[in-house]
Amino acid sequence: MGSGLSTEACYQQVEVSSGEVQEVDQSMILFGILLGCLGSVGINTGNNMQAVGLKMSDATGQTHNLTWMIGTLIFFTATIINFVAFGFAPAAVLAPLESIQFVCNVIFNRVINKARVTPLMYAGSFCVVAGTLVAVVWGPRNVYSFDLGHLKCFWAAPGWLLYLFLVIVVAASAEKINRVYQRAHDAGEPLQNDSWARPCAYATSSALLGTQSVVQAKVISELFELLTAKEQTSILSDWFFWFTLVLFAVTGFVWLYRLNKALKLYSPLFIIPLLQSNYIMCAVVSGGIYFQEFLEMKAHQWVLFILGIALMFYGLYLLFPRKDKGDDFPKEAAVSVAQTAL
Numbered sequence: 001m002g003s004g005l006s007t008e009a010c011y012q013q014v015e016v017s018s019g020e021v022q023e024v025d026q027s028m029i030l031f032g033i034l035l036g037c038l039g040s041v042g043i044n045t046g047n048n049m050q051a052v053g054l055k056m057s058d059a060t061g062q063t064h065n066l067t068w069m070i071g072t073l074i075f076f077t078a079t080i081i082n083f084v085a086f087g088f089a090p091a092a093v094l095a096p097l098e099s100i101q102f103v104c105n106v107i108f109n110r111v112i113n114k115a116r117v118t119p120l121m122y123a124g125s126f127c128v129v130a131g132t133l134v135a136v137v138w139g140p141r142n143v144y145s146f147d148l149g150h151l152k153c154f155w156a157a158p159g160w161l162l163y164l165f166l167v168i169v170v171a172a173s174a175e176k177i178n179r180v181y182q183r184a185h186d187a188g189e190p191l192q193n194d195s196w197a198r199p200c201a202y203a204t205s206s207a208l209l210g211t212q213s214v215v216q217a218k219v220i221s222e223l224f225e226l227l228t229a230k231e232q233t234s235i236l237s238d239w240f241f242w243f244t245l246v247l248f249a250v251t252g253f254v255w256l257y258r259l260n261k262a263l264k265l266y267s268p269l270f271i272i273p274l275l276q277s278n279y280i281m282c283a284v285v286s287g288g289i290y291f292q293e294f295l296e297m298k299a300h301q302w303v304l305f306i307l308g309i310a311l312m313f314y315g316l317y318l319l320f321p322r323k324d325k326g327d328d329f330p331k332e333a334a335v336s337v338a339q340t341a342l
Contacts, residue, residue, distance in 0.1 A: 032088025036097040042078025044104040046071045086218040090140040091287025127315025134308030140293035174205040207278035210255025214283040216248035
């Protein structure tokens with residue numbers, strides 16, 4: 001076993017199926033990070049091309065054109081690349097890489113859509129890149145190849161059970177707040193602070209549930225590694241394999257449904273960055289807790305990792321479109337960010 005993880009109660013108290021936790025070569029982590037970057041860039045590029053293609057279709061009357069089809073192909077290819085990346089790098093490190101999509105969005109719209117990029121957007125892009133780099137360098141550094149028993153064991157870890165309890169309570173509370181505000185808004189009698197309380201509550205409940213798909217995506221990548229590389233075909237008859245697939249599908253559907261619904265309820269120029277910011281933060285926390293990636297981080301790593309995440313979020317804040325400069329971030333561009341992969 002790798003150092004650090006051998007002392008974790010999960011491995012001492014729960015009987016595993018066979019084998020030991022094997023530490024992955026550090027070069028593989030770098031490979032996973034590169035895949036994550038490539039996937040994020042590809043996803044945003046594909047989505048932007050889809051948005052451009054849809055705009056061209058509206059103008060010409062065609063159902064689908066070549067631009068849309070190429071964008072769709074790029075999107076699905078990049079989604080697969082992103083999925084594969086989970087098998088090589090920690091989830092808590094891969095999640096912040098999603099923020100690169102905002103930078104790509106600015107570049108695409110500057111080069112292709114000829115949108116004006118303000119100094120604030122340049123500063124935001126710099127902060128996002130710098131913060132992401134700090135979080136990646138000082139975040140969890142070890143990746144382990146887990147056995148089926150270990151993956152099951154993580155569900156029984158006290159930290160994960162406590163986190164799930166908090167997720168359910170906070171998500172339910174946030175959704176309740178959102179519905180109260182939404183009913184008042186629909187009745188034409190908006191409550192105090194409706195402009196920010198309603199979308200914030202919606203984004204919080206959506207991200208807390210939706211990011212469970214990130215955890216399950218990494219679990220599935222581990223299961224497929226056992227199935228292909230180690231030829232443990234018995235996994236296909238194990239309830240945990242199908243439980244993970246169903247949970248991934250359900251939480252992924254919830255996230256995509258909530259994303260599309262958000263575009264109808266709120267201004268996409270505001271709600272999409274808000275949703276994605278919540279998604280990134282919840283993905284970092286959930287992945288780090290489930291796979292116990294935070295256990296081996298030392299004090300100085302924690303400080304720099306948190307600073308990196310904070311700098312990244314500050315950059316996202318700077319990229320948030322201002323009401324008086326909405327033309328700097330076209331609606332179709334905002335919609336394309338909403339279509340990010342799980």
